[in-house]
Amino acid sequence: xxxxxxxxxxxxxxxxxxxxxxxxxxxxxxxxxxxxxxxxxxxxxxxxxxxxxxxxxxxxxxxxxxxxxxxxxxxxxxxxxxxxxxxxxxxxxxxxxxxxxxxxxxxxxxxxxxxxxxxxxxxxxxxxxxxxxxxxxxxxxxxxxxxxxxxxxxxxxxxxxxxxxxxxxxxxxxxxxxxxxxxxxxxxxxxxxxxxxxxxxxxxxxxxxxxxxxxxxxxxxxxxxxxxxxxxxxxxxxxxxxxxxxxxxxxxxxxxxxxxxxxxxxxxxxxxxxxxxxxxxxxxxxxxxxxxxxxxxxxxxxxxxxxxxxxxxxxxxxxxxxxxxxxxxxxxxxxxxxxxxxxxxxxxxxxxxxxxxxxxxxxxxxxxxxxxxxxxxxxxxxxxxxxxxxxxxxxxxxxxxxxxxxxxxxxxxxxxxxxxxxxxxxxxxxxxxxxxxxxxxxxxxxxxxxxxxxxxxxxxxxxxxxxx
RNA sequence: GCUCCCAUCGUCUAGCGGUCUAGGACGUCGCCCUCUCACGGCGAAAACCGGGGUUCGAGUCCCCGUGGGAGCGCCA
Numbered sequence: 335x336x337x338x339x340x341x342x343x344x345x346x347x348x349x350x351x352x353x354x355x356x357x358x359x360x361x362x363x364x365x366x367x368x369x370x371x372x373x374x375x376x377x378x379x380x381x382x383x384x385x386x387x388x389x390x391x392x393x394x395x396x397x398x399x400x401x402x403x404x405x406x407x408x409x410x411x412x413x414x415x416x417x418x419x420x421x422x423x424x425x426x427x428x429x430x431x432x433x434x435x436x437x438x439x440x441x442x443x444x445x446x447x448x449x450x451x452x453x454x455x456x457x458x459x460x461x462x463x464x465x466x467x468x469x470x471x472x473x474x475x476x477x478x479x480x481x482x483x484x485x486x487x488x489x490x491x492x493x494x495x496x497x498x499x500x501x502x503x504x505x506x507x508x509x510x511x512x513x514x515x516x517x518x519x520x521x522x523x524x525x526x527x528x529x530x531x532x533x534x535x536x537x538x539x540x541x542x543x544x545x546x547x548x549x550x551x552x553x554x555x556x557x558x559x560x561x562x563x564x565x566x567x568x569x570x571x572x573x574x575x576x577x578x579x580x581x582x583x584x585x586x587x588x589x590x591x592x593x594x595x596x597x598x599x600x601x602x603x604x605x606x607x608x609x610x611x612x613x614x615x616x617x618x619x620x621x622x623x624x625x626x627x628x629x630x631x632x633x634x635x636x637x638x639x640x641x642x643x644x645x646x647x648x649x650x651x652x653x654x655x656x657x658x659x660x661x662x663x664x665x666x667x668x669x670x671x672x673x674x675x676x677x678x679x680x681x682x683x684x685x686x687x688x689x690x691x692x693x694x695x696x697x698x699x700x701x702x703x704x705x706x707x708x709x710x711x712x713x714x715x716x717x718x719x720x721x722x723x724x725x726x727x728x729x730x731x732x733x734x735x736x737x738x739x740x741x742x743x744x745x746x747x748x749x750x751x752x753x754x755x756x757x758x759x760x761x762x763x764x765x766x767x768x769x770x771x772x773x774x775x776x777x778x779x780x781x782x783x784x785x786x787x788x789x790x791x792x793x794x795x796x797x798x799x800x801x802x
Numbered sequence: 803g804c805u806c807c808c809a810u811c812g813u814c815u816a817g818c819g820g821u822c823u824a825g826g827a828c829g830u831c832g833c834c835c836u837c838u839c840a841c842g843g844c845g846a847a848a849a850c851c852g853g854g855g856u857u858c859g860a861g862u863c864c865c866c867g868u869g870g871g872a873g874c875g876c877c878a
Contacts, residue, residue, distance in 0.1 A: 344878045379877055452804035452874055472876055499805055507876040514878045538806060538873040603815055606826040632813045635828040683840040758837035770839040
């Protein structure tokens with residue numbers, strides 16, 4: 335039987351890091367087995383679902399490169415089918431109408447809690463034969479009252495639930511709309527899902543879903559419940575430390591390759607290997623190797639991976655992403671050096687593409703203001719003659735190359751009995767606006783003679799005017 | 803409260819009864835390289851939650867405890 339997995343987010347928020355990993359594992363499992371990966375949007379909660387969230391999910395998946403073979407399917411478009419199944423369940427006696435009011439149910443739960451019991455529906459409408467007028471009933475699934483449900487989880491192993499722990503859950507609301515546990519079951523059945531890979535917060539839903547599946551006479555999928563992801567502090571994921579949209583990771587300047595690599599290593603490993611290309615992930619991934627314990631997010635490692643990919647991915651590939659980030663900063667890359675050359679010069683000193691874009695802005699646009707501290711230290715009276723001298727020498731250079739530039743800087747430093755840094759730093763501040771840039775000779779070469787001379791002139795002017 | 807899940811360095815993890823004086827990675831701390839920031843190189847500190855079993859032998863299996871987490875909605 336061919337493997338079929340699905341990712342079934344509810345569009346009530348953005349695609350966060352935990353959801354992204356669930357999607358990734360489903361995708362990997364399907365790809366590894368040459369099966370199909372289905373995307374299903376669980377939007378039955380009309381109140382909380384939004385089209386923006388749907389878009390964020392779709393966009394996030396696209397950015398990560400998690401392509402699906404079928405879907406996106408929307409549950410709101412399948413209400414007729416759910417109604418049909420609910421009827422079927424009613425007909426076969428696997429479901430019944432419940433006329434209990436919300437207040438009544440709340441009172442019941444209250445009493446159970448007071449007795450130290452687990453709150454659950456006691457089945458008081460189970461055998462009811464009268465049909466009160468007025469009240470619209472909900473439909474409940476008639477859960478078996480004896481025996482056990484055994485889940486053979488691919489990650490956790492055997493998990494056993496007593497049916498007495500389960501109650502008769504609502505499968506249709508009073509307004510006739512289906513609830514989660516019903517729609518999941520119907521969809522997984524109809525879409526012939528063979529492997530349900532989801533967060534382990536769903537473990538407790540599994541026996542209920544299995545019972546419904548059995549009542550429907552449907553084959554049972556295999557289950558794999560992946561551990562949760564916690565925030566940096568080891569506690570529940572909060573918005574600011576990763577629950578944010580994966581699109582925010584994109585905006586932050588991360589490469590999808592890095593995010594994917596980071597996510598796959600959260601709860602899964604292949605010996606001591608740290609770096610995985612998508613192809614390698616697909617080749618080595620086995621859902622059974624996934625860990626059982628929750629793992630905490632570690633931004634440092636994510637950034638390290640990002641830097642790794644910035645350093646090693648083909649320059650043209652980085653260029654596509656960097657251009658996008660420069661664009662966001664309002665920078666037109668036609669006004670300066672070739673982007674690929676910037677990347678070669680910058681890739682070893684950037685943790686994020688956004689940082690790289692910011693640090694490369696001076697190649698394309700004028701320096702709006704010198705870094706204050708840097709100017710105070712390097713653009714001072716003592717350095718003015720130095721800059722003057724360099725400017726004159728640069729102006730006469732027969733060839734504008736890093737080698738020639740380096741020679742000039744070197745000899746200037748020697749002539750004044752200075753270490754290279756004493757000359758390089760003022761130059762750097764004058765030409766880049768700050769104290770950080772690629773090696774000075776390369777920076778100058780990339781900038782071009784015209785801009786360098788102009789900026790030296792501006793710097794000299796700056797020194798003079800700040801002395802008044 | 804009840805049910806279920808989980809437990810190796812700060813973090814991600816290797817380990818699937820002997821090869822563990824517990825390996826790798828991020829981070830941290832030294833040293834080297836160096837025109838800035840970085841990259842890189844070398845090195846160091848750092849963990850089997852506790853207690854009982856099983857076994858010739860336990861990080862690895864079982865039980866209990868402790869500590870985390872999830873679920874218990876006419877949310878998904």
